[in-house]
Amino acid sequence: MSDPAISQAVLTTAHASRYLQQLCKHFQHKRPVSFDPQQGHIAFSHGTCALNAEGDTLMLRLEAVDAEAMPQLQDVVARHLVRFAFREDLTVVWNA
Numbered sequence: 001m002s003d004p005a006i007s008q009a010v011l012t013t014a015h016a017s018r019y020l021q022q023l024c025k026h027f028q029h030k031r032p033v034s035f036d037p038q039q040g041h042i043a044f045s046h047g048t049c050a051l052n053a054e055g056d057t058l059m060l061r062l063e064a065v066d067a068e069a070m071p072q073l074q075d076v077v078a079r080h081l082v083r084f085a086f087r088e089d090l091t092v093v094w095n096a
Contacts, residue, residue: 007073009060047065048062
């Protein structure tokens, strides 16, 4: 059994809380989700995403079941977030 893999991204946006809530609301139809304006948690089949919005900072923390699952988890979260932020040039850079 492999160890979990962790990846984080910190984004600066005036809409941190809005994007946190949009991402959580989007996935709550298919996944276990909990959130409020400052914090969120999304459970995926291959890992989890914890979100924290504070002022103009949105912090994302992914925990994948293993290193092989991480790229897919990163892609799913980043792709949806960038789609919600289409009015601004938002780039998600993941750090291990």
